Amino acid sequence: MKKIFVLLSVLFIFSGNVLADDFGSSGDLWDNYADDTATRAGQQKPVTDEQFNSIVDKLKAKRQKKPKKMKGESFQQSNETNEIKEAVEELPILSISIPLKLNDDGVLPVGHYQAKGEMIDGVPRIKLYQSQFLMADFPATETNDDFNEPEINFIKLKDYNENQVKIIFGSMDFNAFAIVDIAR
Secondary structure, three states: OHHHHHHHHHHHHHHHHHHHHHOOOOOOHHHHOOOOHHHHOOOOOOOOHHHHHHHHHHHHHHHOOOOOOOOOOOOOOOOOHHHHHHOOOOOOEEEEOOOEEOOOOOEEOOEEEEEEEEEEOOEEEEEEEEOOEEEEEEEOEEEOOOOOOOOOOEEEEEEOOOOEEEEEEEOOOOEEEEEEEEOO
């Protein structure tokens, strides 16, 4: 066992001296890395200031070109309100979770209803539809209050008291609310 240990120690010491000579007198392979022209062959050549400025000027000239005018009619309207009003209007949906009384002793059952607000003879009306069928028509009170809603078109059902609920409605044309009795 001692012989193997001594033999391995001697080989290790002599092999270290042999490898050290391969690196040259400087002692480290990385000291001469930048001086080797073979390693620099794949690198880019440095760019002068004149070359850089000429490229930048060319790119600026391309950006400053005026866009081509389109043939045909162009759409130029500064007022976007008309465009919003003319867009296909999707009616907001009201989810009713309790039955509500109607004026003609009827009851509006629990369900989902599309809501539409209309001004009839200066009085706002909130109309609730299922499909194309009118299910309810409530007289409302117009207000300037937007009820702190983030959307323009909205309808919501809120508690008013034990026997009534408040339906709030908002659109581009007007904001309104209606107080409706709960069916018992």
